[in-house]
Amino acid sequence: MAFLATDLRPPRADGGEQITRLAAETGAVGIHLGGGCDLEILTGAPLVGTALRLGLELPTVALPLAERILPAGRRLPRLGAPARDEREAAIALAAHGLAAAGSFGTRIAIVDFGAVALSADASVFALAFARRAVGPDEPGGELLAAALAERRALAPEILDACQWALERLLRAADRAGLRLAVQVGVTPWQSLSPREAGILRETFGAALGVTWDPGRLSLLATLELPVADDRLTSLAAAAALVVENDAVGLEAGYLPGLGERSERLAAFSPPASALRVVTGHPGSTDAEVAAALASSAITGSTVAGSASAALKTGPERPGAG
Numbered sequence: 001m002a003f004l005a006t007d008l009r010p011p012r013a014d015g016g017e018q019i020t021r022l023a024a025e026t027g028a029v030g031i032h033l034g035g036g037c038d039l040e041i042l043t044g045a046p047l048v049g050t051a052l053r054l055g056l057e058l059p060t061v062a063l064p065l066a067e068r069i070l071p072a073g074r075r076l077p078r079l080g081a082p083a084r085d086e087r088e089a090a091i092a093l094a095a096h097g098l099a100a101a102g103s104f105g106t107r108i109a110i111v112d113f114g115a116v117a118l119s120a121d122a123s124v125f126a127l128a129f130a131r132r133a134v135g136p137d138e139p140g141g142e143l144l145a146a147a148l149a150e151r152r153a154l155a156p157e158i159l160d161a162c163q164w165a166l167e168r169l170l171r172a173a174d175r176a177g178l179r180l181a182v183q184v185g186v187t188p189w190q191s192l193s194p195r196e197a198g199i200l201r202e203t204f205g206a207a208l209g210v211t212w213d214p215g216r217l218s219l220l221a222t223l224e225l226p227v228a229d230d231r232l233t234s235l236a237a238a239a240a241l242v243v244e245n246d247a248v249g250l251e252a253g254y255l256p257g258l259g260e261r262s263e264r265l266a267a268f269s270p271p272a273s274a275l276r277v278v279t280g281h282p283g284s285t286d287a288e289v290a291a292a293l294a295s296s297a298i299t300g301s302t303v304a305g306s307a308s309a310a311l312k313t314g315p316e317r318p319g320a321g
Contacts, residue, residue, distance in 0.1 A: 005279035010036020016047025030057030078114025102176030120147035209240025239270035255280030
C-alpha cells in the first residue's frame with residue numbers, strides 16, 4: 001500500500017483539492033499529511049473531509065506543524081533545541097497535531113527534531129559542493145570536517161534534548177492513539193544522527209519507530225560519511241514507515257525514478273508491514289507520480305533506482321553515522 005505525501009500538491013493554496021484528486025486518480029490508498037500542511041489544514045480546511053469521503057486513508061502525519069502559515073523570516077520551534085522554552089513550544093504544537101490527527105484515524109506521526117545550529121555554515125558548504133570543492137584540502141572539505149567536529153561535541157546535549165522531548169511526546173501520542181517514528185538526520189546540520197536514533201530506540205523500545213528514508217540516507221554516501229551495516233539493519237528493522245524518494249546532490253525528496261539512491265541500501269529491508277509514503281517536489285507531473293506509484297520500488301521489491309556511490313562502512317562517529 002502506498003500513500004501520496006501532501007508535499008506533491010501542498011494543500012495551503014486549495015484546501016487539498018489537488019492532492020486528493022491526484023491520490024484518487026493514481027490509485028494511492030491515501031494521503032500523508034506532511035509538507036504544505038499546518039494545524040489549520042488539519043482542523044479547518046476541507047482536506048480531511050474530502051479525503052475521507054473519497055475513501056482515502058490519512059494514516060500518517062509529520063510533526064510538529066505550525067499553527068498556520070508562517071510569516072516570512074519565521075521558523076518552527078525545534079523539538080531538539082538546546083533551549084527548554086523552544087522545546088516546550090515545539091512539544092505543544094506536536095501535541096496539538098497528535099490530538100487532531102488521532103481524531104480522524106491517523107496511526108503514525110513522523111517526528112522531526114529540527115536543524116542543528118552550527119558555526120560551520122550549511123549554505124556555504126552547499127555552494128562549495130556545487131563547485132565540487134569538497135576535497136580534504138579544499139574549502140568544502142575543511143568546512144565539513146569542522147561541522148562534523150562541532151556536531152560531535154554537541155552530540156550529548158542534542159541527545160539529551162531529543163530524549164526530553166520524546167518522553168513528553170510519547171505520553172501525548174499514547175493518549176491520541178498514535179505511534180511515533182523518528183526522522184533520521186544524515187548531515188551534521190540535522191538531528192537525530194543514525195547513531196542517536198539507535199540509542200533512543202534502545203531507550204524507548206517498541207514504543208518508538210523509525211522512518212526509513214532511502215533518499216535521505218543516500219546523502220550519507222554523497223558526503224562520504226561511514227555508517228555500519230548493523231546500524232542500517234537495526235534502523236530498517238525498526239521502520240514503522242518507508243518514505244519513498246530519491247536524492248540529487250545534497251537534496252532528498254525527488255520522486256522515485258527522478259533521482260538517485262545508494263545501491264547499498266537495497267540490502268536492508270524494512271518490515272513488509274511498514275507503510276509506504278511516496279513524496280516529491282510540487283512540480284512533479286501527474287504522470288511522474290503515477291509512474292512512481294507503479295514502480296517496483298514502491299511495490300516492495302529490492303530495487304535501488306539509479307544508484308549513487310555506495311554508503312561507506314567503517315567506524316561510526318557521533319554526529320555522522
